[in-house]
Amino acid sequence: MFKPTKLAVLLSSAVALAACGEKEVELKTEQDKVSYGIGYNVGSGMRQEGLEEMNVEAIALGLQDSLADKERRLTMEELTAAFNEVRARQQDKQKAVNDENARAGKEFLEQNAERDNITTLDSGLQYEVLKSGEEGASSPGISDMVTTHYHGTLVDGTVFDSSVDRGQPATFPVGGVIKGWIEALQLMKVGDKWKLYVPADLAYGAQSPSPKIPPNSALVFEVELLSIKNEDS
Incomplete structure (x- = not known):
């Protein structure tokens, strides 16, 4: 059974941010402002996780399908494999940074x-x-x-x-x-x-x-x- 990790939660939450794309959005109502705040926080979390290169269009598509209660376009096996691959890349990248910091300090x-x-x-x-x-x-x-x-x-x-x-x-x-x-x-x-x-x-x-x-x-x-x-x- 696929269990959401921190990475999975960030990606699934980020659809709210990505759905806006480059469209001009007015932040007038309290709901608008809270929605923006959620999106900004999610974006900050993604940036800290090194996920700036995620496909914005694909994120928006996932949001649209979910809100419309459509069937997922990918199987759970495909999603699990993709999440694991991205997570492994991030871990390798972080290890390289950590090793460089350790070398510089030494x-x-x-x-x-x-x-x-x-x-x-x-x-x-x-x-x-x-x-x-x-x-x-x-x-x-x-x-x-x-x-x-x-x-x-x-x-x-x-x-x-x-x-x-x-x-x-x-x-x-x-x-x-x-x-x-x-x-x-x-x-x-x-x-x-x-x-x-x-x-x-x-x-x-x-x-x-x-x-x-x-x-x-x-x-x-x-x-x-x-x-x-x-x-x-």
Whole structure:
């Protein structure tokens, strides 16, 4: 029995978007506006899935046949085979992208490790000290809360998150962040500002938390440790 996948749902839903084609549509009524919103969201989902090249005319034909309660023009076996083929292509394409991201990150870290001011830990995490805090300042433990300012970029310099840009420091538990941060924070002291170079396996790996961070990306952070709140304080 054919079971709709995420890809199948996107394709079947997209008929509403495709039916409009290039026709000028007035968005006056609430129904018009909601219909447009549904179509736009479906289109966004298709784009994220890499389905921009789907046949718009075929999508519209499927919509028309469905609304008219006509018999499908393709058997379930044909549809299943087609969906599986497209899904396999998308997976191969995504794997190639992921592999390229991993390669780029590895090359960046290998070159970066050769710089004199870079410290590379056994885990693969790299850091450089931009500013040191006061002598005798404390370091946080894994159960502590910390307040930091940070600026996060991809290895090509693209910014994906920055408390500095927002003008608002971030407070969070040391044990609640990515592995690279957990390791670095416990080595830092209040007042320290470090630049972290985090391998993909110490960041988010293949599971990207945001479209701004491609899977298997090495990440770069400038982190300033502003304060620590101990668990018992």
